[in-house]
Amino acid sequence: MLRLSIALIIIAVVAAIFGFGGIAAGAAYAAKIVFFIALALIILSLIFGGFKK
Template sequence: MLRLSIGLIVVAVIAAIFGFGGIAAGAAYAAKIVFFIAVALIVLSLIFGGFRKS
């Protein structure tokens, strides 16, 4: 998921360079959502993985 987030950031930067503001804003917003979902899943994995090993 982090790889997808990085890919969307790259798309947003390239779109912004070429002047496609709407596409850049949409890609940046999608990247932010995917990033926070990935962080939430990592935190949940660490929490529940810690419970399982003890």
């Protein structure tokens, strides 16, 4: 999932360089959403994975 957010950030930067503001904003927003979902899943796996032995 983190690879997807990095890819979306790269797409946003390239789109911004070429002047596609709408596409850049959409890709940056999607990258932010995917990043926070991945972060939440990592935290949940650390919390609930810590209870298993």
